[in-house]
Structure formats: C-alpha cells, structure tokens
Amino acid sequence: MKSCVDGEEGMCGSINEKRKSAIAAIKSSTRGVGIVFVALFLLVVLIPSRWIDRVSFVLTNNEESSSHGGHAHPKKSPRIPISFTCPNATSVERLSCTRRAPPLSTSPSPSPSPTPSSSSSEPSPSTAATTAAAACPGYFRYIHEDLRPWRGRGGITRAAVEEARSLAHFRLVVLGGRAFVEHYSGAFQTRDVFTLWGVLQLLARYPGRVPDLDLMFNCDDPPVVRFDSYRAGEGPSAPPLPPLFRYCKEPATADIVFPDWSFWGWPEVNIKPWEPLLVDLKEGNERVKWKDREPYAFWKGNPWVAGTRQDLLKCNVSNGREWNARLFTQNWESEIRNGFKGSNLADQCLYRYKIYIEGRAWSVSEKYILACNSPTLLVTSMYQDFFTRGLMPGHHYWPIRPDHKCPSIKFAVDWGNKHQKEAQAIGKAGSGFIQEEVKMDYVYDYMLHLLTEYAKLLRYKPTVPEKATELCLESMACAAEGLVKTFMMDSRAKWVHDSEPCTLPPSFDPKELKEISKRKDEAIKQVEMWERKA
Structure with missing residues (x-):
C-alpha cells in the first residue's frame, strides 16, 4: 500500500480523515468512561447493595462477552501448518513421495461425512465443530x-x-489421502x-x-x-455413461464440471493464482471511479480461437x-517478448463496461472480467463452468445477443450511460459475486463436496493403476x-483448514430448476424487448 509521501493526494486525504475520525472516537470513548464512573459512584451511594451485586454481574458478563465478539465461542487450537521442504538438489529422494507418506492401508476409505471419524489418525480439521458451518x-x-x-x-x-x-x-486415484495419476496424453x-x-492442495488442506x-x-x-451418444435404458448392450471431469459443460452433455487450472496460476500467460490476483483486481477497481472510466465497452483477447470472437471485432x-466498443487483439507472443507489460489484468478496469465472449x-477470462466492478456485457453462451x-x-x-453483437453492445452502453445508478x-x-462467493475457500469446498458426492456413487473399491x-x-x-514454481509456491496451502467446510445445500426440486430457467429467459427477453423498441 502506498504511503502519503508518494503524492497520492486522494489517498492521503482519505487517510487523514480516518485519523481524525479515530481521534474523535477515542475522545468520545474517554468521555464515555467518565460517565460510567459517575454512574457507578451514584449506584454505590444511592442503590442498595443487593442491586450493586446484580449490576456488577451484568458488567462482568458483558466484558467477557465482548472479548468473544458478543458470543462465547470455544477457544481455537493453534493452526496446524502443512509441512513442505524441498530436499537438497543432490538428494536421491528429491522427487520421492514415500518418505512422507504412510503406507497404504487396506482399511475403508475415510468417511465422506462432514465430521471425521474420532479414530482417524489425522488431526481434526476443526476445533469449532459445535458451531454450525455456513451454507455454501x-x-x-x-x-x-x-x-x-x-x-x-x-x-x-x-x-x-x-x-x-x-x-x-x-x-486420478485417491487412496488413503494419497494421490496417484496415470497420464494418457x-x-x-x-x-x-x-x-x-x-487437488494436492485440497488433500493437504482437508x-x-x-x-x-x-x-x-x-x-x-x-x-x-x-447424452444422445449414450442411450440410457435401452438394454444391456447400451454403453455405460462415462463420468468425465472437465472445466465446462452444456445442457446436452454429461461432463462433470470442476474448477479450472487457472485458480492456481497460468504461467504461460503470466496470470497469477486466484487468491493474490483477486487482491490485485480489488486494488485496480479503486484506481479509477466508475463514473470517471471510459464510457465504452472493453474487450482484449485472442480472436483467432473462435469465429464468434472474430465476428466481435x-x-x-x-x-x-x-x-x-473498444476492442483489442491480444498478441501473446509479443507479450511474452515484452514481459507481459500490456496484459496486466488489474490495469484493465479503465472502462465502464467489459465484454465477455466465449x-x-x-x-x-470470465471471472477476471466479472471482478472489475464494471457491468459485464456477456455474449450469451451455452457453455457453463462450475460457478456461472x-x-x-x-x-x-x-x-x-450472439447473433446481433454490435447493436446489442451499443444499446447496452447507451442504456448504462443514461441509467448510471442501475448500471453500477x-x-x-x-x-461482489466473484469476490465473495468464488474466493478460494469456496473453490476448495466445491472440490471437496463434489469429490465426496462422486465417491459415494462408486460401486467398486478404487485401486492404484x-x-x-x-x-x-x-x-x-x-x-x-x-x-x-513461483505460482505453485504462491498458491500453496500453508495451513490445515481450521473450520468446517460450508454446508452443501440440498439438490434442486425439478420445479425450482424450471423456475430458475424461466427467470433467466424472461430477463434476457426483457433486454431484447428494450433493444427492439430503441
């Protein structure tokens, strides 16, 4: 964080105001202490002793309660660090996992229930089990x-x-908390x-x-x-539906959605792991107020991966x-040569609107675009990742509208500039959705719940290939x-998670899914109707 000597007048003014407020609060609290002493003196002089005992009891309880944030929570145990040490470069065990891993047990898998078995040799992931976990x-x-x-x-x-x-x-096979992988291509x-x-961070974290x-x-x-390639219920000769994990799906496919690799970093294009990048994006949001940003829609990316992007240009x-619209082609080869000076995501919150296109x-890029506090103009797509x-x-x-991008973008920007409160x-x-509901704690909890529910469906005991x-x-x-290596170190889990994972909500009722789909369709049709009338 910059200091006042850096010449950031707006920042320094804000800091000075906060200092003044803090001093005023201290003075106010000092006057409050004097009032409390006067009140206690009057209690001693004017009120019978049996009432003084009751007042003392209330004040003592309030003091104890305030030290716990208003609730009497049990004191947490010290956090458990996740051990990690790279051996000497000449060590023959440099790439070995056997020196830290216990032998595989023939005992049943760890319980998939939210509370681990008391007989487990692993440390309990939570010392606040008596406190209900928040809903996911x-x-x-x-x-x-x-x-x-x-x-x-x-x-x-x-x-x-x-x-x-x-x-x-x-x-990927997980047995007794150990990970094994067989690569095919x-x-x-x-x-x-x-x-x-x-996945290794998840295993260490939980x-x-x-x-x-x-x-x-x-x-x-x-x-x-x-789905149409794997006809269900058409006799024993029908091929089984293969469970395949990947980063996105569409309504017509059965692919199981998993958080994408870039949450832990994308070194080829110098995109940091999500946790430190999210901090950078928040700071980038504060550099230019929304009303002072360029009143256009911004997009920068590689247009050659899809025809719909070339059409956007x-x-x-x-x-x-x-x-x-202000659209820019991202030349990654040039960026690599120039040290990625023109692709810093935190520097791209300079426009009032940002475009997302598949x-x-x-x-x-969807999560980076949504995190910018500028309304995202999302070109409607059938593809979905785990959080969208x-x-x-x-x-x-x-x-x-994907089939009328240009007039649709123009209308959206015109509408937002005329209705700035609604646009903001x-x-x-x-x-807020990205910063609060897709932070790394929830990414890990999503992985944990998904793998736990998946494992419950296995009708055989996994073995190491x-x-x-x-x-x-x-x-x-x-x-x-x-x-x-830098991104691995930056995204490494340092501590065993010290609280329960969020509570997995129940499945949808079919009527709920229809209602959600109806609400989304109606919202899109409303915008299309406004466009046609413009």
Missing part, C-alpha cells in the same frame, strides 16, 4: 445435478470409468499440472476428508460426453459506425522451475 453458495447445488445421471443408473461402475479412458488426459500447456496441484476415488479428467475446452469503430467453449450457473442476467451481468448496481453485483505415479507437494513443486 447456491451454485453448489449444481453438484447434485452434475451427478444425477449416475444416481439414476444405480451408481458408477468400473466399466463406466474405463469407458472415459479414451477421452481423458489423465486418471499431453494436455495443452500446464493445465493438467495445475489441476493436479490444486487431511483425511477426501474419500477414496477413481476418476478420469479431460483438460480441453469443449465438453464431449453427449466488427464492432470496433469502423466505416463511421460507432458501436460503443472462446472454443467457455473461457477462464449461479449468475442471473440483468442482475449480475447484461446479456448480449449490475457491475457491483457481478463483482499399474502405470500410475504417486504425486505429493514435493514431487511436483521441488522439480518445477520459473513461473511454474
């Missing part, structure tokens, strides 16, 4: 929807998992590396809480497990037409170099 954000309910197809089939068989092998980049860049790194499981994972963008100022499918299913058009973002409310709602390799923090991070 509403989008967690889609965990039940993603797994519903296999509940209707009586669970997940080994044959169903094997069916997904040809579609997967890797197979190379994923794009380091998507698989940072996805697996995220020791003994991730049950034994066996899953297949695909790191590409478009979903591939289409037509909305730039051209042939005398003003579409209220790439080959969904894009990781909790977004509501007209509240968290402004829907843009949309920007704050989207930004013959060609699998064990993964641990040291085996991944100690051998890493450059930004890969």
